[in-house]
Amino acid sequence: MKSLDYCGILEHQKVLRFLGLWGPEIGLRGRNETPPTAEVTMREWWIHVGLICVPLVAVYLHIPPPQLSPALQKWHNAGQVFHFRGNKIFYRESYGALGSSDVVILLHGFPTSSYDWNKIWDPLTQRFHRVIALDFLGFGFSDKPRPHRYSIFEQASLVEALVAHLGLSNQRVNLISHDYGDTVALELLYRSDHNRTGHLTLNSLCLSNGGLFPETHHPRLLQRLLKDSSLLAPVLMRLTNFMIFQRGIGEVFGPYTQPTDAEFWDMWTGLRYNDGNLILDSVLQYINQRLKHRDRWVGALTSTFIPLHMIYGPLDPVNPHPQFIHLYQRQVQRSTVTILDEHISHYPQLEDPTGFLNAYFNFIHSF
Numbered sequence: 001m002k003s004l005d006y007c008g009i010l011e012h013q014k015v016l017r018f019l020g021l022w023g024p025e026i027g028l029r030g031r032n033e034t035p036p037t038a039e040v041t042m043r044e045w046w047i048h049v050g051l052i053c054v055p056l057v058a059v060y061l062h063i064p065p066p067q068l069s070p071a072l073q074k075w076h077n078a079g080q081v082f083h084f085r086g087n088k089i090f091y092r093e094s095y096g097a098l099g100s101s102d103v104v105i106l107l108h109g110f111p112t113s114s115y116d117w118n119k120i121w122d123p124l125t126q127r128f129h130r131v132i133a134l135d136f137l138g139f140g141f142s143d144k145p146r147p148h149r150y151s152i153f154e155q156a157s158l159v160e161a162l163v164a165h166l167g168l169s170n171q172r173v174n175l176i177s178h179d180y181g182d183t184v185a186l187e188l189l190y191r192s193d194h195n196r197t198g199h200l201t202l203n204s205l206c207l208s209n210g211g212l213f214p215e216t217h218h219p220r221l222l223q224r225l226l227k228d229s230s231l232l233a234p235v236l237m238r239l240t241n242f243m244i245f246q247r248g249i250g251e252v253f254g255p256y257t258q259p260t261d262a263e264f265w266d267m268w269t270g271l272r273y274n275d276g277n278l279i280l281d282s283v284l285q286y287i288n289q290r291l292k293h294r295d296r297w298v299g300a301l302t303s304t305f306i307p308l309h310m311i312y313g314p315l316d317p318v319n320p321h322p323q324f325i326h327l328y329q330r331q332v333q334r335s336t337v338t339i340l341d342e343h344i345s346h347y348p349q350l351e352d353p354t355g356f357l358n359a360y361f362n363f364i365h366s367f
Helices: 002-018 038-060 070-077 121-127 152-165 180-193 221-228 233-239 242-250 261-283 286-292 294-303 323-331 353-364
Strands: 080-084 087-095 103-107 130-134 172-177 201-208 308-312 336-339
Touching (some): 080 152, 087 121, 103 152, 121 130, 121 353, 130 152, 152 180, 152 286, 172 180, 180 286, 180 294, 201 353, 221 233, 221 261, 233 261, 242 261, 294 323, 308 323, 336 353
Parallel strands (some): 103 130, 172 201, 201 308, 308 336
Antiparallel strands (some): 087 130
8 A cells, every 4th residue: 555655656756746846845754754844844834835726726726828820721711611411611722733643641740730741732732633631620720629529530521522522532642641640540541451342442551650559659748647537637728838748749849849939839839729728638638549440450550452562750759669550560661761860769750850751752662
Protein backbone atom coordinates (compact mmCIF):
# COMPACT_ATOMS: atom_id res chain seq x y z
CA MET A 1 0.00 0.00 0.00
CA LYS A 2 2.82 2.39 0.86
CA SER A 3 4.46 1.80 -2.54
CA LEU A 4 1.15 2.49 -4.30
CA ASP A 5 0.72 5.71 -2.32
CA TYR A 6 4.24 6.76 -3.23
CA CYS A 7 3.60 6.08 -6.94
CA GLY A 8 0.44 8.15 -6.73
CA ILE A 9 2.38 11.03 -5.20
CA LEU A 10 4.97 10.86 -7.96
CA GLU A 11 2.28 10.91 -10.65
CA HIS A 12 0.60 13.86 -8.94
CA GLN A 13 3.93 15.69 -8.83
CA LYS A 14 4.46 14.99 -12.56
CA VAL A 15 1.12 16.61 -13.46
CA LEU A 16 1.77 19.63 -11.24
CA ARG A 17 5.29 20.03 -12.65
CA PHE A 18 3.89 19.91 -16.21
CA LEU A 19 1.46 22.71 -15.34
CA GLY A 20 4.17 24.76 -13.65
CA LEU A 21 2.63 24.23 -10.21
CA TRP A 22 5.43 22.16 -8.75
CA GLY A 23 9.03 23.10 -8.14
CA PRO A 24 11.87 22.60 -5.69
CA GLU A 25 10.24 24.97 -3.25
CA ILE A 26 6.91 23.09 -3.36
CA GLY A 27 6.94 19.52 -2.13
CA LEU A 28 6.06 16.98 0.50
CA ARG A 29 7.68 17.43 3.92
CA GLY A 30 9.45 14.54 5.58
CA ARG A 31 8.13 13.28 8.88
CA ASN A 32 11.29 14.28 10.77
CA GLU A 33 11.50 17.89 9.58
CA THR A 34 11.07 20.71 12.03
CA PRO A 35 7.61 22.35 12.17
CA PRO A 36 7.18 25.06 9.51
CA THR A 37 7.13 28.70 10.47
CA ALA A 38 3.90 30.67 10.29
CA GLU A 39 5.14 32.39 7.13
CA VAL A 40 5.85 29.09 5.37
CA THR A 41 2.53 27.64 6.55
CA MET A 42 0.65 30.64 5.16
CA ARG A 43 2.49 30.39 1.84
CA GLU A 44 1.64 26.72 1.50
CA TRP A 45 -1.96 27.48 2.41
CA TRP A 46 -2.17 29.95 -0.47
CA ILE A 47 -0.59 27.39 -2.78
CA HIS A 48 -3.28 24.87 -1.91
CA VAL A 49 -5.98 27.49 -2.39
CA GLY A 50 -4.48 28.25 -5.78
CA LEU A 51 -4.40 24.60 -6.76
CA ILE A 52 -8.12 24.41 -6.08
CA CYS A 53 -9.22 27.77 -7.46
CA VAL A 54 -7.18 28.00 -10.64
CA PRO A 55 -8.72 24.91 -12.27
CA LEU A 56 -12.22 25.92 -11.15
CA VAL A 57 -11.80 29.37 -12.67
CA ALA A 58 -10.31 27.88 -15.83
CA VAL A 59 -13.23 25.49 -16.30
CA TYR A 60 -15.74 28.34 -16.37
CA LEU A 61 -13.51 30.93 -18.03
CA HIS A 62 -14.16 31.34 -21.75
CA ILE A 63 -11.08 32.69 -23.52
CA PRO A 64 -11.90 33.92 -27.04
CA PRO A 65 -10.03 32.06 -29.81
CA PRO A 66 -7.23 33.93 -31.61
CA GLN A 67 -7.88 35.66 -34.92
CA LEU A 68 -6.81 33.97 -38.15
CA SER A 69 -3.50 35.17 -39.55
CA PRO A 70 -3.50 36.42 -43.18
CA ALA A 71 -1.88 33.13 -44.29
CA LEU A 72 -4.43 30.99 -42.46
CA GLN A 73 -7.28 33.21 -43.64
CA LYS A 74 -6.09 32.75 -47.23
CA TRP A 75 -6.11 28.97 -46.78
CA HIS A 76 -9.61 29.13 -45.32
CA ASN A 77 -10.90 31.36 -48.12
CA ALA A 78 -9.57 28.93 -50.74
CA GLY A 79 -11.55 26.05 -49.23
CA GLN A 80 -15.11 24.82 -49.34
CA VAL A 81 -17.52 22.97 -47.06
CA PHE A 82 -19.62 19.87 -47.50
CA HIS A 83 -21.98 18.22 -45.03
CA PHE A 84 -21.32 14.87 -43.41
CA ARG A 85 -23.84 13.42 -40.96
CA GLY A 86 -25.07 16.88 -40.04
CA ASN A 87 -21.61 18.40 -39.62
CA LYS A 88 -19.76 20.87 -41.83
CA ILE A 89 -16.45 19.55 -43.13
CA PHE A 90 -13.80 21.87 -44.55
CA TYR A 91 -11.82 20.80 -47.57
CA ARG A 92 -9.60 22.38 -50.17
CA GLU A 93 -9.22 21.31 -53.78
CA SER A 94 -6.93 22.56 -56.54
CA TYR A 95 -6.77 21.64 -60.19
CA GLY A 96 -3.24 21.41 -61.47
CA ALA A 97 -1.35 19.51 -64.16
CA LEU A 98 -2.99 19.48 -67.60
CA GLY A 99 -3.05 16.22 -69.46
CA SER A 100 -3.11 14.20 -66.25
CA SER A 101 -6.02 12.47 -64.56
CA ASP A 102 -4.12 11.64 -61.36
CA VAL A 103 -5.69 12.57 -58.03
CA VAL A 104 -3.96 12.84 -54.66
CA ILE A 105 -5.74 13.14 -51.31
CA LEU A 106 -3.86 14.41 -48.24
CA LEU A 107 -4.73 13.19 -44.72
CA HIS A 108 -3.31 15.30 -41.87
CA GLY A 109 -2.23 14.42 -38.33
CA PHE A 110 -3.12 15.25 -34.72
CA PRO A 111 -3.69 17.91 -33.41
CA THR A 112 -3.29 20.08 -36.50
CA SER A 113 -5.14 20.35 -39.82
CA SER A 114 -4.99 20.36 -43.61
CA TYR A 115 -2.79 23.45 -43.35
CA ASP A 116 0.05 21.01 -42.57
CA TRP A 117 0.30 20.49 -46.34
CA ASN A 118 0.69 24.15 -47.29
CA LYS A 119 4.44 23.92 -48.00
CA ILE A 120 4.05 21.14 -50.56
CA TRP A 121 0.67 22.14 -52.01
CA ASP A 122 1.87 24.06 -55.06
CA PRO A 123 4.47 21.47 -56.16
CA LEU A 124 1.80 18.76 -55.90
CA THR A 125 -0.55 20.74 -58.14
CA GLN A 126 2.19 20.82 -60.77
CA ARG A 127 2.27 17.01 -60.79
CA PHE A 128 -1.36 16.01 -60.17
CA HIS A 129 -4.58 16.95 -61.92
CA ARG A 130 -6.45 17.30 -58.62
CA VAL A 131 -5.00 17.86 -55.15
CA ILE A 132 -7.44 17.48 -52.26
CA ALA A 133 -7.06 17.95 -48.51
CA LEU A 134 -9.64 18.03 -45.73
CA ASP A 135 -9.89 18.81 -42.05
CA PHE A 136 -11.10 15.73 -40.21
CA LEU A 137 -14.15 16.07 -37.99
CA GLY A 138 -12.93 17.74 -34.79
CA PHE A 139 -9.94 19.40 -36.49
CA GLY A 140 -9.09 22.72 -38.12
CA PHE A 141 -12.02 24.49 -39.81
CA SER A 142 -14.38 21.50 -39.65
CA ASP A 143 -17.11 21.21 -37.04
CA LYS A 144 -16.07 19.99 -33.59
CA PRO A 145 -19.20 18.56 -31.98
CA ARG A 146 -19.27 17.76 -28.28
CA PRO A 147 -20.06 15.45 -26.73
CA HIS A 148 -19.15 13.10 -29.56
CA ARG A 149 -17.52 9.68 -29.92
CA TYR A 150 -14.71 10.43 -32.35
CA SER A 151 -13.35 7.39 -34.14
CA ILE A 152 -11.00 6.38 -36.94
CA PHE A 153 -13.88 4.50 -38.57
CA GLU A 154 -15.98 7.66 -38.78
CA GLN A 155 -13.07 9.65 -40.23
CA ALA A 156 -12.58 6.98 -42.92
CA SER A 157 -16.28 7.20 -43.79
CA LEU A 158 -15.89 10.97 -43.97
CA VAL A 159 -13.11 10.62 -46.56
CA GLU A 160 -15.28 8.22 -48.57
CA ALA A 161 -18.15 10.71 -48.41
CA LEU A 162 -15.91 13.53 -49.65
CA VAL A 163 -14.71 11.40 -52.56
CA ALA A 164 -18.32 10.66 -53.50
CA HIS A 165 -19.23 14.35 -53.11
CA LEU A 166 -16.45 15.26 -55.56
CA GLY A 167 -17.56 12.64 -58.08
CA LEU A 168 -14.42 10.53 -57.70
CA SER A 169 -15.95 7.24 -56.57
CA ASN A 170 -14.73 5.43 -59.69
CA GLN A 171 -11.38 7.24 -59.85
CA ARG A 172 -8.15 5.65 -58.70
CA VAL A 173 -6.71 7.93 -56.02
CA ASN A 174 -3.33 8.31 -54.36
CA LEU A 175 -3.19 8.90 -50.60
CA ILE A 176 -0.52 10.80 -48.67
CA SER A 177 -0.99 10.62 -44.92
CA HIS A 178 0.71 11.72 -41.73
CA ASP A 179 0.40 10.71 -38.06
CA TYR A 180 -3.35 10.39 -37.23
CA GLY A 181 -4.04 10.36 -40.97
CA ASP A 182 -1.91 7.21 -41.30
CA THR A 183 -4.41 5.23 -39.24
CA VAL A 184 -7.36 6.63 -41.20
CA ALA A 185 -5.50 5.59 -44.36
CA LEU A 186 -5.10 2.03 -43.01
CA GLU A 187 -8.85 1.76 -42.41
CA LEU A 188 -9.45 2.98 -45.97
CA LEU A 189 -6.90 0.42 -47.16
CA TYR A 190 -8.72 -2.35 -45.27
CA ARG A 191 -12.06 -1.36 -46.82
CA SER A 192 -10.55 -1.16 -50.29
CA ASP A 193 -8.91 -4.59 -50.09
CA HIS A 194 -12.15 -6.11 -48.76
CA ASN A 195 -14.37 -4.39 -51.34
CA ARG A 196 -16.52 -2.69 -48.73
CA THR A 197 -19.42 -0.62 -50.05
CA GLY A 198 -18.37 2.92 -50.90
CA HIS A 199 -14.68 2.17 -50.59
CA LEU A 200 -11.97 4.20 -52.30
CA THR A 201 -10.20 2.74 -55.29
CA LEU A 202 -6.61 3.20 -54.20
CA ASN A 203 -3.74 3.61 -56.62
CA SER A 204 -1.03 4.08 -53.96
CA LEU A 205 -0.46 4.94 -50.32
CA CYS A 206 2.39 7.00 -48.85
CA LEU A 207 2.60 7.07 -45.04
CA SER A 208 4.70 9.35 -42.84
CA ASN A 209 5.60 9.26 -39.13
CA GLY A 210 2.41 7.70 -37.82
CA GLY A 211 1.96 5.47 -34.78
CA LEU A 212 1.15 2.37 -36.81
CA PHE A 213 2.38 0.01 -34.12
CA PRO A 214 1.20 0.56 -30.53
CA GLU A 215 4.34 -1.16 -29.24
CA THR A 216 6.65 1.50 -30.74
CA HIS A 217 4.36 4.50 -30.22
CA HIS A 218 5.18 6.94 -27.40
CA PRO A 219 2.49 9.61 -26.97
CA ARG A 220 3.42 12.80 -25.15
CA LEU A 221 2.61 13.30 -21.46
CA LEU A 222 -0.39 15.57 -22.08
CA GLN A 223 -1.80 13.09 -24.60
CA ARG A 224 -1.55 10.24 -22.09
CA LEU A 225 -3.22 12.32 -19.39
CA LEU A 226 -6.08 13.44 -21.64
CA LYS A 227 -6.88 10.06 -23.16
CA ASP A 228 -6.98 8.18 -19.86
CA SER A 229 -8.05 10.65 -17.18
CA SER A 230 -11.77 11.42 -17.29
CA LEU A 231 -11.61 13.54 -14.12
CA LEU A 232 -8.48 15.52 -14.93
CA ALA A 233 -9.07 15.98 -18.67
CA PRO A 234 -11.65 18.83 -18.54
CA VAL A 235 -9.36 20.89 -16.30
CA LEU A 236 -6.25 20.19 -18.38
CA MET A 237 -8.02 21.13 -21.61
CA ARG A 238 -9.04 24.48 -20.13
CA LEU A 239 -5.60 25.09 -18.63
CA THR A 240 -3.73 24.30 -21.85
CA ASN A 241 -2.66 27.65 -23.26
CA PHE A 242 -0.47 28.73 -26.16
CA MET A 243 2.75 28.39 -24.14
CA ILE A 244 1.98 24.80 -23.14
CA PHE A 245 0.88 23.99 -26.69
CA GLN A 246 4.01 25.54 -28.21
CA ARG A 247 6.23 23.62 -25.85
CA GLY A 248 4.48 20.33 -26.61
CA ILE A 249 4.51 20.75 -30.40
CA GLY A 250 8.07 22.06 -30.36
CA GLU A 251 9.23 18.81 -28.74
CA VAL A 252 8.22 16.81 -31.83
CA PHE A 253 10.10 19.07 -34.25
CA GLY A 254 13.85 18.85 -34.73
CA PRO A 255 16.10 21.44 -33.05
CA TYR A 256 17.06 22.95 -36.43
CA THR A 257 13.58 22.74 -37.98
CA GLN A 258 11.44 24.44 -35.33
CA PRO A 259 8.35 26.30 -36.60
CA THR A 260 8.48 30.08 -36.60
CA ASP A 261 6.43 31.95 -34.01
CA ALA A 262 3.85 32.66 -36.74
CA GLU A 263 3.66 28.96 -37.64
CA PHE A 264 3.21 27.94 -34.00
CA TRP A 265 0.45 30.50 -33.71
CA ASP A 266 -1.31 29.22 -36.85
CA MET A 267 -1.29 25.68 -35.41
CA TRP A 268 -2.72 26.97 -32.14
CA THR A 269 -5.37 29.02 -33.97
CA GLY A 270 -6.48 25.97 -35.93
CA LEU A 271 -6.78 23.98 -32.71
CA ARG A 272 -8.76 26.72 -30.93
CA TYR A 273 -11.11 27.29 -33.88
CA ASN A 274 -14.64 26.17 -32.90
CA ASP A 275 -13.33 25.34 -29.38
CA GLY A 276 -11.27 22.40 -30.59
CA ASN A 277 -9.21 22.50 -27.40
CA LEU A 278 -12.27 21.27 -25.47
CA ILE A 279 -12.58 17.97 -27.34
CA LEU A 280 -8.97 16.80 -27.22
CA ASP A 281 -9.74 13.99 -24.78
CA SER A 282 -12.44 12.62 -27.10
CA VAL A 283 -10.30 12.84 -30.23
CA LEU A 284 -7.33 11.23 -28.46
CA GLN A 285 -9.26 8.00 -28.07
CA TYR A 286 -7.72 7.11 -31.42
CA ILE A 287 -4.64 5.96 -29.47
CA ASN A 288 -6.74 3.38 -27.63
CA GLN A 289 -8.46 2.45 -30.91
CA ARG A 290 -5.08 1.73 -32.51
CA LEU A 291 -4.36 -0.79 -29.78
CA LYS A 292 -7.81 -2.40 -29.93
CA HIS A 293 -7.84 -2.74 -33.73
CA ARG A 294 -4.15 -3.38 -34.30
CA ASP A 295 -4.69 -6.68 -36.08
CA ARG A 296 -7.18 -5.14 -38.51
CA TRP A 297 -5.02 -2.16 -39.47
CA VAL A 298 -1.57 -3.70 -39.37
CA GLY A 299 -3.02 -6.72 -41.16
CA ALA A 300 -4.27 -4.48 -43.98
CA LEU A 301 -0.81 -2.95 -44.25
CA THR A 302 1.00 -6.28 -44.42
CA SER A 303 -1.37 -8.02 -46.85
CA THR A 304 -2.15 -5.35 -49.46
CA PHE A 305 -0.74 -5.36 -52.98
CA ILE A 306 -1.22 -1.60 -53.42
CA PRO A 307 2.12 0.25 -53.83
CA LEU A 308 3.29 1.48 -50.41
CA HIS A 309 5.92 3.94 -49.30
CA MET A 310 7.03 5.33 -45.93
CA ILE A 311 8.65 8.76 -45.58
CA TYR A 312 10.22 8.93 -42.13
CA GLY A 313 11.84 11.65 -40.05
CA PRO A 314 14.24 9.68 -37.80
CA LEU A 315 14.46 12.18 -34.92
CA ASP A 316 10.79 11.54 -34.09
CA PRO A 317 10.32 11.04 -30.31
CA VAL A 318 6.79 9.72 -30.85
CA ASN A 319 7.86 6.91 -33.20
CA PRO A 320 11.56 6.64 -32.34
CA HIS A 321 14.38 5.47 -34.55
CA PRO A 322 15.47 2.75 -35.08
CA GLN A 323 12.75 0.75 -33.31
CA PHE A 324 9.87 2.02 -35.41
CA ILE A 325 11.45 1.79 -38.84
CA HIS A 326 13.03 -1.62 -38.14
CA LEU A 327 9.63 -3.00 -37.11
CA TYR A 328 8.00 -1.41 -40.16
CA GLN A 329 10.54 -2.95 -42.53
CA ARG A 330 10.14 -6.39 -40.95
CA GLN A 331 6.34 -6.25 -40.97
CA VAL A 332 5.76 -4.48 -44.32
CA GLN A 333 8.34 -6.01 -46.61
CA ARG A 334 6.63 -4.92 -49.83
CA SER A 335 6.90 -1.23 -48.89
CA THR A 336 9.71 1.06 -49.96
CA VAL A 337 11.14 3.46 -47.37
CA THR A 338 12.78 6.88 -47.38
CA ILE A 339 14.59 7.93 -44.19
CA LEU A 340 15.19 11.67 -44.28
CA ASP A 341 18.16 13.54 -42.79
CA GLU A 342 18.91 12.73 -39.17
CA HIS A 343 17.72 16.15 -37.89
CA ILE A 344 14.17 15.72 -39.32
CA SER A 345 11.56 14.76 -36.76
CA HIS A 346 7.81 14.09 -36.57
CA TYR A 347 6.54 16.61 -39.19
CA PRO A 348 8.67 15.81 -42.28
CA GLN A 349 6.41 17.64 -44.74
CA LEU A 350 6.91 20.87 -42.77
CA GLU A 351 10.51 20.35 -41.63
CA ASP A 352 11.90 19.21 -44.97
CA PRO A 353 9.35 19.86 -47.73
CA THR A 354 11.94 19.47 -50.50
CA GLY A 355 13.17 16.12 -49.16
CA PHE A 356 9.58 14.98 -48.63
CA LEU A 357 8.58 15.88 -52.20
CA ASN A 358 11.66 14.29 -53.74
CA ALA A 359 10.96 11.07 -51.87
CA TYR A 360 7.31 11.08 -52.86
CA PHE A 361 7.88 11.84 -56.54
CA ASN A 362 10.51 9.11 -56.73
CA PHE A 363 7.94 6.70 -55.29
CA ILE A 364 5.05 7.79 -57.52
CA HIS A 365 7.20 7.50 -60.65
CA SER A 366 8.41 4.01 -59.72
CA PHE A 367 5.26 2.13 -60.70
